[in-house]
Amino acid sequence: MGGAVHSSPEPAKAGRPRRRHFPFLALLAWVFFVLAVPRLVEPLNIVDVFAFPLGFFMTAQGSLLALIVVALLSARHHEKLAARGDE
Numbered sequence: 001m002g003g004a005v006h007s008s009p010e011p012a013k014a015g016r017p018r019r020r021h022f023p024f025l026a027l028l029a030w031v032f033f034v035l036a037v038p039r040l041v042e043p044l045n046i047v048d049v050f051a052f053p054l055g056f057f058m059t060a061q062g063s064l065l066a067l068i069v070v071a072l073l074s075a076r077h078h079e080k081l082a083a084r085g086d087e
Contacts, residue, residue: 033063
């Protein structure tokens with residue numbers, strides 16, 4: 001009943017939703033480029049990229065480039081977390 005001051009837990013949770021969603025978004029991107037793109041080769045072949053059908057390009061090069069981008073973004077995200085001490 002004394003005058004105990006309770007601090008609000010909200011400021012501590014300010015960065016949490018974004019931190020929790022990133023690994024799921026990265027995993028979703030991996031699943032899309034590893035499983036969905038190869039299944040969509042025939043419909044993607046309608047479009048040409050650098051004189052190659054898009055389906056062929058995505059399975060040969062595009063998905064690999066996208067996975068490298070996802071890995072780099074994930075590493076940068078974890079590096080920021082480590083710098084803040086949120087791991």
